[in-house]
Amino acid sequence: MPEGHTIHRLARDHRPLLVGRVVSLASPQGKFADGAALLSGRTCTRIEPYGKHLWYLFEGDLSLHVHLGLYGKWAVGAAAPPEVRGQLRLRMTAGDAWLDLRGPTACEVHTRADHKAVLARLGPDPLRRTDDGELAWQRLSRSRTSIGQLLMDQTVLAGVGNVYRAELLFRARLSPFTPGRDVPRETWDAMWADLRALMRNGVKTNRIVTTGARAPVRREDAHYVYRRAGQPCRLCGTEVRTELMAGRNLFWCPTEQLEP
DNA sequence: GGCTTATGCGCAG
DNA sequence: TGCGCCTAAGCCA
16 A cells, blocks of 8 residues: 555665665566666665655665555565566565565666655655655645645655545545645644654554554544545544545545635 | 456656 | 556455
8 A cells, every 4th residue: 555654664674674785686577677787786775765755775876766656566575585477577685585576656777866856856754754844834835726636746745645635634624625725824733743643653553544443453444534435424424425636536524524 | 257446646638 | 637557455246
């Protein structure tokens, strides 16, 4: 489930397998053959997540840039890697570990300049301790675009996807259709703080749970509104609604979530 | 086993 | 605005 928390979790899980080690790269599918050859045999120095992007830095100022998109997935294991089958974009091996990447939107070699260029167009990432919501506020508080769309705009905020969007707005009791510039400052401050807490919990548990349900959380108890169209709102019983907003399914409760 | 759906995003038009 | 990427889980039979 690749929203920002997934990417930060992957970084955390992959670091002990790769950082400080010589890594071999291959692209059985062939689509990344040149890049794999270029990076193979180098030592991985650092793994850096930012929003939904992930960089594996190697010596020589080159990095592997991965964006999972909607379908991308990593599989990881120790000892003998499984027999290659299907479309395997990238296999990395280091020591005992193997890491297989399938279906990513982006898997490419970045120079330091490429890396910087991507970072330059991303908004603050709630999962980065030193980032703060001020930059996002400057953008959204001047925009007539709906808060529902702004939250998904990676140049405003990095790492939020469709699940966090829907759940954050519900928890703030804010209508997704509210123009950015009509969002009260204190509402935004509370949303930023809430988002940080939600996403940190997402990294820890490797899933998105926003209802405060206690573990073990059943899938149907994990969210307030996301993918609950037609079901009763957990607070007021009103049917949760859905509608396409900028090509993505939006979910909200029309009773609980009002414009300010 | 087949069909539907999806947490993303760049591109054509 | 709609399509294509390309994968896997969830659902049905």
